[in-house]
Amino acid sequence: EDQVTQSPEALRLQEGESSSLNCSYTVSGLRGLFWYRQDPGKGPEFLFTLYSAGEEKEKERLKATLTKKESFLHITAPKPEDSATYLCAVRSGGGADGLTFGKGTHLIIQP
Amino acid sequence: DTAVSQTPKYLVTQMGNDKSIKCEQNLGHDTMYWYKQDSKKFLKIMFSYNNKELIINETVPNRFSPKSPDKAHLNLHINSLELGDSAVYFCASSQGLIFEQYFGPGTRLTVT
Numbered sequence: 001e002d003q004v005t006q007s008p009e010a011l012r013l014q015e016g017e018s019s020s021l022n023c024s025y026t027v028s029g030l031r032g033l034f035w036y037r038q039d040p041g042k043g044p045e046f047l048f049t050l051y052s053a054g055e056e057k058e059k060e061r062l063k064a065t066l067t068k069k070e071s072f073l074h075i076t077a078p079k080p081e082d083s084a085t086y087l088c089a090v091r092s093g094g095g096a097d098g099l100t101f102g103k104g105t106h107l108i109i110q111p
Numbered sequence: 112d113t114a115v116s117q118t119p120k121y122l123v124t125q126m127g128n129d130k131s132i133k134c135e136q137n138l139g140h141d142t143m144y145w146y147k148q149d150s151k152k153f154l155k156i157m158f159s160y161n162n163k164e165l166i167i168n169e170t171v172p173n174r175f176s177p178k179s180p181d182k183a184h185l186n187l188h189i190n191s192l193e194l195g196d197s198a199v200y201f202c203a204s205s206q207g208l209i210f211e212q213y214f215g216p217g218t219r220l221t222v223t
Contacts, residue, residue: 098156
């Protein structure tokens with residue numbers, strides 16, 4: 001069974017204080033690792049897809065990286081509007097269904 | 112333009128009732144999904160449809176049934192609602208199974 005573990009569960013940073021969120025996964029044949037952002041009362045918003053170890057994607061202050069066992073979401077000089085829950089999900093080739101999500105990291109950026 | 116839309120946004124009903132949630136996507140995607148997000152905010156796949164054919168069916172009660180009148184719509188019907196069905200239900204769509212999914216705004220279902 002596919003498993004996704006995200007850490008930390010919650011993270012509070014000062015504006016401009018860079019950090020990283022971790023996503024560890026166990027799948028039978030990774031066919032994509034996805035990062036989403038979810039704001040309160042809204043649906044998950046797609047950020048990145050990574051398909052193979054060594055791959056990196058960037059968007060504004062966010063950068064996602066992938067190894068064979070985990071992915072990191074690096075946040076550089078965050079702003080208060082980056083506050084949200086960040087979700088990691090995997091799609092496997094082993095018959096697992098849909099996306100398997102982690103429980104998310106609740107990120108708060110204080111001004 | 113809203114890419115994936117759901118109606119209603121809120122649904123409050125009593126135990127034993129039957130209800131439906133509608134979902135529409137205007138992205139031209141060929142695969143649609145239903146997810147359930149429980150009180151702990153954990154998202155779990157329920158169903159997916161690809162080209163009008165059910166291809167995934169998680170171990171959900173058979174009181175839940177997805178119905179797709181066409182490729183752009185995937186509705187969720189729930190019979191004999193129970194207290195434990197209270198959650199936020201999200202519809203999503205993608206082009207193929209391995210590409211990114213785009214989510215709707217969610218329907219908060221409260222069963223009293």
